Amino acid sequence: MATxxxxxxxxxxxxxxxxxxxxxxxxIQTNATLFQERLETSITNVEEQLPTTIRPPLPxxxxxxxxxxxxFKAPRQVWVSNMDTVEEEKLGLIDLHPEVFAERPRxxxxxxxxxxxxxxxxxxxxxxxxxxxxxxxxKKPRQQKGSGRSRHGSIRSPxxxxxxIVHGPRSPTPYFYMLGFNTRLNGLRSTLSAKLAQDDLHxxxxxxxxxxxxxxxxxxxxxxxxxxxxxxxDDNDIMPLNITAASDSHGxxxxxxxxxxxVYSMLKHHTLVLTLAAVERLEERLLFHLNRNDAASAGQKxxxxxx
Amino acid sequence: MTSLLGxxxxxxxxxxxxxxxxxVSSQVSKANALFNPELTTVRFRYxxxxxxxxxxxxxxxYEEKLFQSGLLPRKVxxxxxxxxxxxxxxxxxxxxxxxxGQNDYIDILGPSxxxxxxxxxxxxxxxxxxxxxxxxxxxxxxxxxxxxxxxxKKGYALGHPTKWATLNTRIKKLYTYxxxxxxxxxxxxx
Numbered sequence: 001m002a003t004x005x006x007x008x009x010x011x012x013x014x015x016x017x018x019x020x021x022x023x024x025x026x027x028i029q030t031n032a033t034l035f036q037e038r039l040e041t042s043i044t045n046v047e048e049q050l051p052t053t054i055r056p057p058l059p060x061x062x063x064x065x066x067x068x069x070x071x072f073k074a075p076r077q078v079w080v081s082n083m084d085t086v087e088e089e090k091l092g093l094i095d096l097h098p099e100v101f102a103e104r105p106r107x108x109x110x111x112x113x114x115x116x117x118x119x120x121x122x123x124x125x126x127x128x129x130x131x132x133x134x135x136x137x138x139k140k141p142r143q144q145k146g147s148g149r150s151r152h153g154s155i156r157s158p159x160x161x162x163x164x165i166v167h168g169p170r171s172p173t174p175y176f177y178m179l180g181f182n183t184r185l186n187g188l189r190s191t192l193s194a195k196l197a198q199d200d201l202h203x204x205x206x207x208x209x210x211x212x213x214x215x216x217x218x219x220x221x222x223x224x225x226x227x228x229x230x231x232x233x234d235d236n237d238i239m240p241l242n243i244t245a246a247s248d249s250h251g252x253x254x255x256x257x258x259x260x261x262x263v264y265s266m267l268k269h270h271t272l273v274l275t276l277a278a279v280e281r282l283e284e285r286l287l288f289h290l291n292r293n294d295a296a297s298a299g300q301k302x303x304x305x306x307x
Numbered sequence: 308m309t310s311l312l313g314x315x316x317x318x319x320x321x322x323x324x325x326x327x328x329x330x331v332s333s334q335v336s337k338a339n340a341l342f343n344p345e346l347t348t349v350r351f352r353y354x355x356x357x358x359x360x361x362x363x364x365x366x367x368x369y370e371e372k373l374f375q376s377g378l379l380p381r382k383v384x385x386x387x388x389x390x391x392x393x394x395x396x397x398x399x400x401x402x403x404x405x406x407x408g409q410n411d412y413i414d415i416l417g418p419s420x421x422x423x424x425x426x427x428x429x430x431x432x433x434x435x436x437x438x439x440x441x442x443x444x445x446x447x448x449x450x451x452x453x454x455x456x457x458x459x460k461k462g463y464a465l466g467h468p469t470k471w472a473t474l475n476t477r478i479k480k481l482y483t484y485x486x487x488x489x490x491x492x493x494x495x496x497x
Contacts, residue, residue: 117408121433123440132480133473170447172437176430177444185415229400251400256409259417264408285416294424304442307428 061092061205061276068287073098076196080203080276083243084210086219091205096196096279100286105194106186113187113263116179127171131156131164178302185289191263192282195272200227202273207234207255212245217253227270228252233261235277258282448481 061080075095082089096102131137137156144151156163179187195201202224209216221230229252232243237257247253254269258281266272274282292298340346357363374380379388398404410417414426430442439457443450455474464471 117411120411120429121436123436132476172440172450173447174436174440174443174445174450176442178430178442181415184412188412188415251398251402251405254405256406259413260406260409261416262408262411264411265406268405268407282416289415302428302430302442304444307430307442 058090059092061094064094066095066097067284068097068099068291070098073102076102078196078201078203080205081224083204083207083220086216086223088224094203094276094279097283097287099290100189100283101192101196101201103186103189103193105190105197107190109183109187110190110194110263110267112179112183113191114267116177116184117262117264119175120177120179122175124169124173124175125171126169126173128165128168130166131158134162134164137163181289181299185286187263188261188286191266192272195266200271202226202271203279204273204275206240206275206277207232207243208240209242209246212242214246214249217243217246217250221253221271226273229269230254230271230273231256231265231269232273232275233258233278233282234275235281258285448478448485451478451481 066075075098077093078096080091080094082091131154134156137154139154141152141155142149152160154160154163158164158166192201209220221227232239232247232253232255234255235258237259239255244255247255252269254265256265258278261282289295289298379391381388410432411429413432414428417426419426433441439453440450443453445453451474455478458471458474
């Protein structure tokens with residue numbers, strides 16, 4: 001059971017990343033972690049009364065400094081909820097950068113991104129044989145003249161039944177292409193903005209839940225009116241044990257690190273739930289790319305064998 | 308304009324049916340019926356009512372050739388229905404489908420090296436694509452040339468002689484076809 005859970009979240013990739021790139025994880029010092037009193041007993045039955053969480057007077061989280069402060073657009077404000085209880089408790093209000101979360105959603109760019117994601121990894125292995133590849137057909141079937149029948153050179157010519165195919169599929173056919181860097185960047189921005197605008201984006205302080213019971217998550221999602229399918233995004237790719245176990249049996253509750261976020265997944269899942277750490281990382285990454293000095297070099301066309 | 312005319316004509320029909328014409332000349336009444344500011348057309352037919360009565364038929368005149376009812380085809384001697392696979396709907400939320408597209412934006416959202424700012428590229432994550440085909444965009448001739456380049460170092464000719472021969476034949480044939488039988492694309496003509 002333990003190994004199965006680990007395999008779900010800790011991908012080969014994440015191990016590579018932790019080995020190759022050391023990025024100190026930025027944790028936000030929220031007062032919730034400092035002042036919260038919680039009973040540290042292991043509870044498996046949800047029907048038992050969960051310990052009431054004692055919180056200081058709200059709002060606990062009330063300010064967030066935006067990198068690259070927006071000049072002409074107002075920041076968007078979002079509630080920060082909790083995952084400790086089934087009922088939603090609003091812990092505070094934070095600002096979101098409008099360049100990331102309040103961009104006018106470009107549906108055509110979103111479509112381009114989805115199409116790219118579906119196609120760039122697709123390889124068609126369909127294959128048909130040419131006339132010289134089909135078994136047989138080297139000998140002339142009959143004399144050129146005299147039989148009264150039509151003339152032929154090979155029984156595997158394309159006009160024959162069982163003969164070769166002239167312009168058929170040839171395996172393997174790659175459908176790879178690379179969408180422009182900025183198109184993909186703007187696809188992410190558009191989708192995040194659309195999710196926020198349509199009330200499908202929620203911020204939580206962390207993904208720590210009190211039990212590993214799958215029904216806890218079901219009740220939570222049902223109570224809060226979050227969509228049938230929910231995508232939980234955190235900064236770290238190793239998720240807390242409880243939520244991993246709870247979501248393991250449900251295919252429609254999925255956990256993802258920030259680097260795994262993509263337009264297709266955001267559209268497939270009805271609701272997107274980001275932790276505060278994920279929001280910080282996401283904004284930092286997208287704003288870095290929007291404001292970098294060497295954008296031209298980053299946005300260059302992809303060349304084969306260059307990576 | 309045609310709708311206006313149509314509405315006028317329908318109004319005319321309704322007016323002539325329901326208005327008494329006693330004591331009024333027919334010319335005047337007709338003119339009145341054609342244009343009368345006091346009259347207005349009122350919608351009385353709605354598509355929703357038609358749909359409420361029952362399913363609206365489509366493809367008028369089309370005869371469905373597939374079985375809609377009755378026994379399935381069977382062998383008369385055995386009197387057992389021919390085997391049909393039981394329908395099993397696909398699981399849209401299995402691991403592969405639920406996490407489709409993950410890590411496609413790793414070069415944007417992934418961590419970058421602080422000095423060189425290099426990141427992983429999504430082409431490096433195409434584990435299910437043959438290594439020589441990762442990030443390759445081209446026609447059959449270009450793909451085959453690349454395959455030959457990758458494969459000849461590993462002694463492919465000794466291990467797979469027929470396939471090696473087929474590969475080379477195909478490249479030769481494509482070379483002659485593309486260079487002797489087809490013209491270069493328009494952007495290559497100087």
